[in-house]
Amino acid sequence: MNSSNDSLSRPRFRPRPWTPLETPQDVELWIDEHNRAMQELVKPQETGHGICFALSEGGQVYMQTSGDAVILDVEPDAAWIAPLIVAATGTEPPSGQIWVLPDDKLVQLILGMSMLVESTLLVTGHNFGARGRRSWY
Structure with missing residues (x-):
């Protein structure tokens, strides 16, 4: 088996199971963790x-943040x-x-959605509309 073909067929990012967040502090820790992941990956x-x-x-629901806004792309089946x-x-x-x-x-949004999330996935190349920004972190 050719390892270069194998690496091309494997997705770059994989879904991560979600553990519901119960406090604003839990959400802040989650945000920090994902900011670091975005910076590294x-x-x-x-x-x-x-x-x-x-x-x-x-x-x-796709989410992107910038210094002044949270952009959500709520797919029709998640309306x-x-x-x-x-x-x-x-x-x-x-x-x-x-x-x-x-x-x-942001904190209220994630806390509110927390019990309804099954998994998360880092994404790149998503069209967040005209307000979409380059930066999460």
Whole structure:
């Protein structure tokens, strides 16, 4: 078996099982861990990087953060989570599937979604819309 072919067929990032976060401190630790992972694993020339949350009841939510915003791409099959996002962050839903939230809503958002997440996956090359940024960290 050729190892170069094997490495091409293997995904670069793999889903990680989710452990529900119960306190704002748990969320802060999770954010720090993922910021470090992004800094180590994402190449400087890569864009569209963030985290994909696979929801236990179906669907995916892609998230990217920058210094001033949290960008969410809520896939159509995850639209059922919109009322929770509204309740957790106090924001109004957008007309499409791209949400732009103030950066100070990140902890509340993750804490609110925590019990509904099945796994997470680092992603690159995702289109986060016009507001999408290059940087997670």
